[in-house]
Amino acid sequence: MKSTLRFTFLATLSAAALVSCTDHNIENPDGASYPVKATFKTAPILSTTQNGTKIYGSGYGSSMAQVPGEWDSFYLMTDRGPNVDGTNESKIFPVPDFNPNIAKFKLVGDELVYQSTIEFKNAAGTKLTGRPNLPGEGNAGETALDFMGAPIANDAEGIDCEGLTVDPTDGTFWVSDEYGPHIVHFDKTGKTIERINPFGTGTGGRKLPKVLARRRPNRGMEGLTITPDGKFLVGMMQSPIYNPSKAKVASSRLLRLLVFNVATGETKQFAYITESTKTLSSEIVAITGTTFLVLERDQDYAGGNPASLIKRVYKIDISAATDISDPDNKESGLLFGGKTVDELTDAEIISNNIKPVTKEMVADILAIPGGYPHDKAEGLAIINNKMIAVVNDDDFGIVSPATPDNSIIQKILPSTLLVDRNVIYFIPLSKGLK
Numbered sequence: 001m002k003s004t005l006r007f008t009f010l011a012t013l014s015a016a017a018l019v020s021c022t023d024h025n026i027e028n029p030d031g032a033s034y035p036v037k038a039t040f041k042t043a044p045i046l047s048t049t050q051n052g053t054k055i056y057g058s059g060y061g062s063s064m065a066q067v068p069g070e071w072d073s074f075y076l077m078t079d080r081g082p083n084v085d086g087t088n089e090s091k092i093f094p095v096p097d098f099n100p101n102i103a104k105f106k107l108v109g110d111e112l113v114y115q116s117t118i119e120f121k122n123a124a125g126t127k128l129t130g131r132p133n134l135p136g137e138g139n140a141g142e143t144a145l146d147f148m149g150a151p152i153a154n155d156a157e158g159i160d161c162e163g164l165t166v167d168p169t170d171g172t173f174w175v176s177d178e179y180g181p182h183i184v185h186f187d188k189t190g191k192t193i194e195r196i197n198p199f200g201t202g203t204g205g206r207k208l209p210k211v212l213a214r215r216r217p218n219r220g221m222e223g224l225t226i227t228p229d230g231k232f233l234v235g236m237m238q239s240p241i242y243n244p245s246k247a248k249v250a251s252s253r254l255l256r257l258l259v260f261n262v263a264t265g266e267t268k269q270f271a272y273i274t275e276s277t278k279t280l281s282s283e284i285v286a287i288t289g290t291t292f293l294v295l296e297r298d299q300d301y302a303g304g305n306p307a308s309l310i311k312r313v314y315k316i317d318i319s320a321a322t323d324i325s326d327p328d329n330k331e332s333g334l335l336f337g338g339k340t341v342d343e344l345t346d347a348e349i350i351s352n353n354i355k356p357v358t359k360e361m362v363a364d365i366l367a368i369p370g371g372y373p374h375d376k377a378e379g380l381a382i383i384n385n386k387m388i389a390v391v392n393d394d395d396f397g398i399v400s401p402a403t404p405d406n407s408i409i410q411k412i413l414p415s416t417l418l419v420d421r422n423v424i425y426f427i428p429l430s431k432g433l434k
Contacts, residue, residue: 003283015211022316030072034383039420040105040112046082046396049147049315053408054397055082060103060422061163061393063223063283064379068171072107073115074424076379076391077175077289078172080130081159083398084408089217091132091144092406094398096152099127100161101190112424116192118173132253137199140217149406151187157195159184162378163224163235163283176235176369179218181212182259183233196260199207205210206265211301211326211333211340212256214243221258223284225292234292236284238273243342244332252342254349255281257318257357265406269333270321271341271349271356279310283380287433290319293362293388295380303415311365313388315433316357324354363427365390372425373415379424394420 043058047233062074067073084089101119104111120128132302134156144152161184163176172193173186180197195202196291198213214222215237222238240252253276259268272281274296277416283295300308324341326334333340336352344352365372379391395418399411411420 004431017303024429026226032389034389034426035100035107037043037111037423038107038110038112038116039426040272042111043116043397049094049325049408051407053410054419056394056397056409056419057419058338058422059396060395061378061391063160064381064389064424065164065166066361066381066383066389067104068166068168073294074105074107074112074381074389074430075102075164076112076422077102077116077161079393080158081398082398083130083413084398085273085404086145086274086400086406087404088140088143090406091111092145092147092400092408093131093152094147096129096131096144096146098130100130100159102164112422117132118186118188118404119183120159120161120175120186121189123192128157128159129155130160131158131335132160133158133179137201138182138197140179140215140220140418142217142268145406147408156201157192160218160220160275162220162222162238165224165226165233167226168228169230173340174224174226174233176221176224176433178215178218178222181208181215181221181235181237182236183208183221183224187360196265208235208258208260209267209325210329210331212237212241212258212414213331214241216242216246217241219280222282224278225260225284225286227289229289231262232289233262234286235260236281236294237281240342243340248340248343251277253277254342254344254356256324256342257284259318265324268323269325270318271324271354274360275310276311282376282378285380285382287315287382290410291315291317291433293380293382293433295377295390296360297377299375301375302366303413304375306415308366311372312361313363313365313380313390313427314359315362316359316433318357320355321357322353322355330387339356362429362431363388365425365427368425368427374423382433383426385434386429388429389426390427391422391424392420394422397421409415
C-alpha cells in the first residue's frame with residue numbers, strides 16, 4: 001500500500017461562536033426562526049493519510065430527527081464509519097474500530113454546534129463497530145480490509161446504521177441497519193434493547209420477513225420511521241432486492257416498504273415504485289399512520305458529470321396499497337405467476353392487481369435557493385406542516401478514486417471545489433403536509 005495512517009484523534013469537538021440570525025432566515029409558523037441552511041463547520045480531523053487526505057470526524061448525515069421538545073436541536077447519526085470502495089468489490093475501513101453513534105447538535109445562527117454523543121452499544125454495554133456481520137447472518141458478500149489491505153475480522157453485531165427515529169412513547173431510539181437488514185432498538189444511552197432481523201439471531205429473537213435477507217449489498221433498509229402513535233415502525237429498502245437474482249431485477253424500480261407492529265411483531269409489505277432505475281430511497285418519515293415522506297435521489301452531484309437529475313421528497317399514502325407479504329414467509333416472498341414481485345414488469349404489476357403506494361412530489365431539493373451541491377441527500381425531518389429539513393451524508397470527507405485502487409482521496413464537491421461537510425437545509429413547502 002502506498003499510504004499509511006497517521007492518527008490525530010482530537011479529544012473534543014470545539015464549539016462554534018454565536019452567530020446572529022439574519023434576514024435570510026425562514027420564519028417558522030410556530031414562532032421559531034430557522035436559517036436557510038446550517039453547517040457543521042468545526043468537524044475535527046479524525047485521522048490523516050500519508051498523502052495528506054483528511055478523514056473528518058463528521059459523517060453525521062445518514063439520518064436525522066428533531067430532539068423532542070427542542071425546536072433548535074437535532075439528532076444526527078453516522079453510518080458504519082469511514083469507508084471507501086476497494087478493488088474486487090472490497091471495502092476499505094481506515095478506522096476499523098469506529099463506534100457508530102448519534103450526536104446532538106444545536107442551531108446557533110447558521111451553524112450546527114456539537115452538544116453530546118450517544119454511542120451505540122450491544123446488550124452487554126460493549127461499544128459496537130461498523131464492521132460487516134458474519135456470512136449468512138447479515139453479510140451479503142462484502143470483504144472488509146484495513147488501509148494496508150489486510151482482512152478485518154467480521155463483527156456479528158456490527159452495525160451499518162442508516163435510518164433513525166425517536167419513539168414518541170418513551171424517547172428511545174429505533175435504528176435500521178443495512179447489513180441484515182436489522183432493526184435495532186436502543187435505550188436513551190445507546191444500549192441495545194432488541195435487535196430484529198430475518199435470521200432470528202438478534203436480541204429478543206423476533207424476526208423480519210425472510211425475503212429481506214436478499215437485500216443488495218450496501219443497499220439494505222436505508223430509512224426507518226415510527227407512526228405518531230408509536231405503534232408501527234415503517235422501513236424502506238434502499239434499492240430493489242436481489243430476488244431471485246441480480247440479473248432478474250436489473251430493470252426493477254420496485255422497493256419494498258415494511259410495516260412492523262411494535263407490540264406483536266406482525267408485518268406487512270407494500271411496493272414503492274421509483275422514478276428511474278438510477279434512483280433509490282434514502283429516508284422515510286411519518287406524517288400520519290398511513291402517510292409518509294420519502295426521500296428519493298440519484299447518486300450524482302448537481303454540478304457533476306453526469307449531473308444530478310432527481311433529488312426529491314415525495315408524500316406517499318399506503319392506505320389503498322396492496323399488501324405483498326407472504327403468509328408462508330418463504331425466502332422468495334410471495335410469488336405471482338411463478339415470479340417474485342421484485343422481478344415483475346410494470347405491466348405485470350398491473351395485471352396482477354398490485355397497487356403500489358401512491359406518491360406526489362412535495363419538494364425538489366435541487367431547486368432550493370443557492371442550489372444543492374451534494375451527491376447524497378440522506379436525512380429528512382418534518383419541522384412543521386409547511387417546512388421540512390434535509391441533511392447530506394458527507395462520507396467523513398473521503399471517497400475512493402473513480403477507479404478504486406485501495407487508496408483514499410478527499411471528497412470534493414464539483415460545483416464548489418470544497419471538501420464536503422454536513423449541512424442541514426430548511427425547505428419551506430408550497431402547501432401543508434396535512
